[in-house]
Amino acid sequence: MLQVQNLEVVYDDIMLVLRGVSLSVPPGQIVALLGGNGAGKSTLLRALTGLLDVHHGKIARGAVTLDGERVGQLRPAALVRRGVAQVMEGRRIFAELTVEENLRIGGYTNPRQVRTRSQRVYDLFPVLAKRRRDHAGYLSGGEQQMLAMGRALMADPRYLLLDEPSLGLAPRLVEQIRQLIVEINRDGTAVLLVEQNATMALSIASHGYVLETGKVVLDKPAAQLLDDADVREFYLGLT
Ligand code: ATP
Helix, strand or coil, X not given: CEEEEEEEEEECCCEEEEEEEEEEECCCCEEEEECCXXXXXXXXXXXXXXXXXXXXXXXXXXXXXXXXEECCCCXXXXXXXXXXXXXXXXXXXXXXXXXXXXXXXXCCCCHHHHHHHHHHHHHHCHHXXXXXXXXXXXXXXXXXXXXXXXXXXXXXXXXXXXECCCCCCCHHHHHHHHHHHHHHHHCCCEEEEEECCHHHHHHHCCEEEEEECCEEEEEEEHHHHHHCHHHHHHHCCCC
């Protein structure tokens, strides 16, 4: 289980951004993390992936744990080796490298597995197989999102953290990404799905959290969040 407990994060030693956040991602489940701009979603992901200090942030209180062990001070590569991989917002693929080369980089922790894992990624995303020798910069937005997900899957993670995978994509592609997340999860990978698209995220998640100005204001089964009229109106912006 991947967890944060009573987590407080500060930037530049003064700005308190997460104020006692607790959240759990059980093995094999999809968990949705929702909230508006500036609520603290990216900060929470940074805490889970060892990327806080790059942004001059640090854990002031509380803990990040993986299977009960504190992992809040580990470097990103160490977390990847333990099975926690992230797809960052904005994809961050290497535009000058080919699709194949991008995948190989994702598999660096386990070079011997590169061939079999690439094949698994190509099975999951046939469009990437077709374009394996093309520069990643020439892929469409949806294809780049798939490549970013494929690259993270090269580490064969137990926990996949996705930061706004539907951002900027047309509805047809959002639906495709949604189905792919379900498929990845069916293979046993747990997913923390950070989204502004609440309907999409809650339709496939088992549990949902709503973050508001650094605090968890709702923590419920996804179906309950989707069904609650007040929640839909005030927190999810749905009618
Ligand atoms: P968005 O969807 O816009 O990325 P978010 O929910 O991911 O929003 P965060 O990016 O975690 O929110 O930001 C939470 C708060 O922390 C915001 O007030 C933001 O201005 C602040 N913040 C984020 N990064 C830093 C940083 N490196 N230094 C100082 N403050 C930061």
